Amino acid sequence: MATHTDGVVQSDFESTGDPVHRTRKTAMWIWLGSEAFFFGAMIATFLLYRNTTDGGPGSEIFNIPFTSASTFVLLMSSLTMVLADNAFQNRDQRQGRIWLIGTVLLGLTFLAGQIFEFTEFVHEGLKMSTSPFGSSFYMLTGFHGLHVAGGVLLLSLLVAFSFRGRLSPDHGMNVELTALYWHFVDIVWIVIFTVVYLLQI
C-alpha cells in the first residue's frame, strides 16, 4: 500500500529490488539511451541541410501557432501518462484506465496534427524529394511521428488488457515501461520543437 510523506509517495508496487523488474527497467533505459543516439544523428542531419532548400520552400512555411498547440498536446499527454502510472502503482485500476485512455486520445490528436501539417506542407510544395531540407525535415519529424504511433499502439494494448482484467497490479511494470517510452517521445519532441521550429524562424 502506498503511503504519502512530504510530497512524495512511498510505493510498494514498483520495485527496485526485484531482479526481474530491475532487469527489464535497465533494458528499457539502455534502449532509450540508444534511441537518443538515433535522434541525435537525425537532428544533426536536419541542421546540416536546414538551408539547402534548392529553390523550394524552407522554414518560412512553418505554422508556429499550430505546432505550438501540438506541442502542448504532447506535453499534456506526459501528464496523463504519469497520472496513469501513478494510479496503477496505487492499485487504482479505474483511474489508471481513464488516464491511459486520455493519453491515447492526446497521442492521436498529436498524430492528426502532424498529418494535417504534412499535408499542408506538401500543398505548399515541400515534399520529401523537393530538397535536402525537405528530406531531412520529413525523416526527422516522420520518425518521431512513427514513435508516437508506436506508443499509441502500446497504450491501446494496455487499455485493452485493463478491460480484460489482464493488467493486474503485479503487471504494473508494463505500464511503467510504456510510460518511460512515452515520456522519452515527449522529450525528443521538446528538442525537435526548439531546434527545428523555434530556432529556424
Added chain:
Amino acid sequence: MAATTTTHHPTQKTYWLVAVMLAVVTAVEIAIPYISALDSVRAVLLILFSLVKFITVIAVFMHLRWDLRSYRLYFLFGLIGALAVFMVVLATFRAF
C-alpha cells in the same frame, strides 16, 4: 507481491504543478521569437528553456530523480553518445 523494496515518487499534486510549469515555459518559448528585443539572446534562451523542460520531464515524470543511480548513468551515456554523434556529423560535413 513482486516488490521487495520501496521507491519514492511525487504526489499527484506535484505532477500537476510540474505540468503547469512546463506549459508556462513552453508559452514563454513560443513568445521569444516574436520579441525583437530578445533577438541577440534568442537562441541561448530557447536552448536554455528547452533544457529545463527536458531535465524536468526526465527527473520528475520519468522518476529518474528518485530511481536507481544506474538508470541515470545508462541514460546519461546515451545522451553523451547522442551529443557525440551530433558533433561528429556536423564536424564531418564542416558545419562549423
